[in-house]
Amino acid sequence: xxxxxxxxxxxxxxxxxxxxxxxxxxxxxxxxxxxxxxxxxxxxxxxxxxxxxxxxxxxxxxxxxxxxxxxxxxxxxxxxxxxxxxxxxxxxxxxxxxxxxxxxxxxxxxxxxxxxxxxxxxxxxxxxxxxxxxxxxxxxxxxxxxxxxxxxxxxxxxxxxxxxxxxxxxxxxxxxxxxxxxxxxxxxxxxxxxxxxxxxxxxxxxxxxxxxxxxxxxxxxxxxxxxxxxxxxxxxxxxxxxxxxxxxxxxxxxxxxxxxxxxxxxxxxxxxxxxxxxxxxxxxxxxxxxxxx
Amino acid sequence: xxxxxxxxxxxxxxxxxxxxxxxxxxxxxxxxxxxxxxxxxxxxxxxxxxxxxxxxxxxxxxxxxxxxxxxxxxxxxxxxxxxxxxxxxxxxxxxxxxxxxxxxxxxxxxxxxxxxxxxxxxxxxxxxxxxxxxxxxxxxxxxxxxxxxxxxxxxxxxxxxx
Numbered sequence: 001x002x003x004x005x006x007x008x009x010x011x012x013x014x015x016x017x018x019x020x021x022x023x024x025x026x027x028x029x030x031x032x033x034x035x036x037x038x039x040x041x042x043x044x045x046x047x048x049x050x051x052x053x054x055x056x057x058x059x060x061x062x063x064x065x066x067x068x069x070x071x072x073x074x075x076x077x078x079x080x081x082x083x084x085x086x087x088x089x090x091x092x093x094x095x096x097x098x099x100x101x102x103x104x105x106x107x108x109x110x111x112x113x114x115x116x117x118x119x120x121x122x123x124x125x126x127x128x129x130x131x132x133x134x135x136x137x138x139x140x141x142x143x144x145x146x147x148x149x150x151x152x153x154x155x156x157x158x159x160x161x162x163x164x165x166x167x168x169x170x171x172x173x174x175x176x177x178x179x180x181x182x183x184x185x186x187x188x189x190x191x192x193x194x195x196x197x198x199x200x201x202x203x204x205x206x207x208x209x210x211x212x213x214x215x216x217x218x219x220x221x222x223x224x225x226x227x228x229x230x231x232x233x234x235x236x237x238x239x240x241x242x243x244x245x246x247x248x249x250x251x252x253x254x255x256x257x258x259x260x261x262x263x264x265x266x267x268x269x270x271x272x273x274x275x276x277x278x279x280x281x282x283x284x285x286x287x288x289x290x291x292x293x
Numbered sequence: 294x295x296x297x298x299x300x301x302x303x304x305x306x307x308x309x310x311x312x313x314x315x316x317x318x319x320x321x322x323x324x325x326x327x328x329x330x331x332x333x334x335x336x337x338x339x340x341x342x343x344x345x346x347x348x349x350x351x352x353x354x355x356x357x358x359x360x361x362x363x364x365x366x367x368x369x370x371x372x373x374x375x376x377x378x379x380x381x382x383x384x385x386x387x388x389x390x391x392x393x394x395x396x397x398x399x400x401x402x403x404x405x406x407x408x409x410x411x412x413x414x415x416x417x418x419x420x421x422x423x424x425x426x427x428x429x430x431x432x433x434x435x436x437x438x439x440x441x442x443x444x445x446x447x448x449x450x451x452x453x454x455x
Contacts, residue, residue: 002316002318002321003316003318004316005295005314005316006295006315006316007295007296007315008296008298008315008359008361010361010362034357034358034359035339035354035357038318038339038356038357038358038359039337039338039339039357041316042318042337042338042356043338051315053359053362055362080351100423103427104342104426104427105352105405105409105424105427106342106345106352106353106354106405106427107339107354107357107427109348109351109352109353110353110354110357110358190426191422191423191426192423192426192427
């Protein structure tokens with residue numbers, strides 16, 4: 001239960017960190033909050049020969065208002081800071097409501113937004129939330145930077161488009177359109193455990209009160225965040241009646257997800273949860289959209 | 294043995310300086326380098342909560358940090374909360390409410406709950422249960438721990454009112 005030896009660097013700038021990553025490539029791992037990486041190192045499931053610790057790069061810790069009405073969040077911002085940010089509550093309430101579901105307070109005091117996104121655990125909350133919010137990620141390498149949208153960033157089980165010599169440095173969340181509502185729902189055996197199923201929902205109404213856009217993004221039902229495109233399509237242009245919501249939830253459960261069984265839950269139970277949580281999430285999101293202009 | 298790194302850290306008000314391998318966990322540093330064995334080690338992968346310490350005022354799991362990362366920071370362990378003659382009010386409430394049996398998990402509960410009560414001095418039962426969701430106790434069934442937190446909160450309120 002002790003990590004294997006590694007070379008350790010604690011750079012104070014992104015440039016310095018990128019130089020170490022470029023030098024060591026796949027042998028190096030970036031250390032953010034460490035709340036997933038260190039347990040796997042303790043078990044020696046991961047034995048990186050080099051750790052590049054990002055905790056001393058003060059430039060990566062911030063939550064700032066974007067001039068377009070959205071948010072910019074530095075990759076090393078602790079989850080507990082986001083959880084307690086009035087600015088996040090105002091501008092990205094879906095993110096704000098999802099935060100307390102992430103593990104436990106002790107974990108959120110260390111865990112970072114960039115770390116959980118780059119780790120891409122299919123059971124994690126923030127990958128699904130960032131897709132539902134149309135988030136964009138700034139990735140930096142030594143040769144330059146690129147922006148990648150959240151739905152293009154996650155490509156599979158613990159896998160993203162990040163290259164070994166790149167760092168996720170910033171998350172940009174766009175402003176919420178008017179007449180939008182949100183909801184985050186999950187079922188876990190115990191508060192803070194990995195969710196058996198979770199869903200991040202965003203909906204927008206048109207000026208006649210019909211559904212202009214709906215997004216339902218699930219966690220713990222596939223290899224990454226899973227978006228329910230077919231369920232969303234059934235809602236488009238419809239009044240958000242209880243019948244329309246029920247039909248969309250059933251479509252999500254039967255057509256959009258293909259969960260697997262494991263020791264925590266059977267595939268059939270996960271499908272059932274997708275149905276129930278979709279309905280709850282859509283009801284709450286549409287209700288909030290009606291109350292918000 | 295890999296390269297050693299200097300760590301200068303303040304623990305329970307005392308400054309310590311050591312040279313450590315970067316792979317040394319903060320939990321092992323506290324126990325083996327500093328001899329502060331009040332911080333217990335249970336699962337060593339961030340599930341049981343018994344290694345919780347107060348790092349710059351916040352509860353963190355010391356098995357999920359490297360000692361080298363504590364350089365320049367301040368830590369409070371269970372040894373820093375109170376003494377046998379002069380218990381911390383939360384320790385006193387644990388005693389009075391029988392919130393422990395074998396006590397293996399107790400240091401982690403205390404270091405989780407002290408910052409929690411500072412931030413939220415008048416918590417609801419649900420908030421208390423959520424706050425301790427990351428700490429495992431195999432003896433008490435949690436009920437007496439919840440009672441102890443309520444007792445500590447009531448006592449601190451009564452004290453504040455007098």
